[in-house]
Amino acid sequence: MTGLLGPxxxxxxxxxxxxxxxRPLAGAAGVEPDGGGRVTELVARPLLNMYWPELAGFVQPLAGEYAGRREVLEGIPFVTHYGVEVGHLIDLLELHGLDALAQVDLGHRTHRHQGTQALGRMAAQIMLTLMDRLERGGRVISAVPPSTALAQFRRGAGEAVERELVLTDVALTQRPPLESLPPEIRPVNSSLLRRTA
Incomplete structure (x- = not known):
């Protein structure tokens, strides 16, 4: 973790x-050395390139390993679930500029890979976060807010062709910036806050 603190x-x-x-992706056909990060490549990267091209240089905008100065992290909201990391990048870019952001290579990580339905839920939450940031910035005005109900289909048991409709609420909430909370309930440890996945 010293790599994160270095800059x-x-x-x-x-x-x-x-x-x-x-992030190697192990599958039936073997190991794809950099096959992990499917939601990054299919959802986050295209949308960031369209609306926040300054962030295009971040290798893994959804990576859950980051470090920041306490006063900086206290000044931004924290989106719940899978929108937190991309929300951080956008909020910090807008508040502090690209020069205040850095990235470091942490080597290799072997993660448990999720199925496509889980990735669909993750993608939906990331898209909701990006849409929220576009609307907050006045860049997109939506007459109707996006639905937070995600419909997915799960194959029946065995070889059955029928599929079961599964509805999932992918709604997000945002925790307010810590600096907006009364001082008596703020954390009081070091000048650096760190979160790892």
Whole structure:
């Protein structure tokens, strides 16, 4: 984890550091060295490139390993579930600029890979976060808010062709910035806050 702290300790202009790593994807056909990060490549990266091209250089915008200065992290809201990381990047870009953001290579990580239905739920929450940021910034005005009900189909048991409709609520909430909370309930540890997945 010292890799995440390095830029913060050596450059006072850096406010937030995002980690990235190689994620091999193991499947029936073998191992794809950098096959992990399917939601990044299919959802997050295209949308970030369209609306926040300054963030296109982040290798893994959804990676859950990051570090930041306490006063910076206290000034942004935290989206629940899968929108938190991309919400951070957008909010920090808008508040502090690209030069305050850094990334470091953390080597290799072997993660448990999720099925396509789980990835669909993750993608939906990331899209909701991006749409929220577009609307907050006045870049998109929606006459009707997006639905948070995600309809997916699950194959029946065995070889059955019929499919079961599964509805999932993918709604997100946002925790307010810590600086907006009364001082008596704020955390009081070090000047750096860190979260790892």
């Amino acid at each position: 913060l300790l050596t450059d006072p202009a850096i406010a937030y550091v995002k980690g990235f790593y190689h």
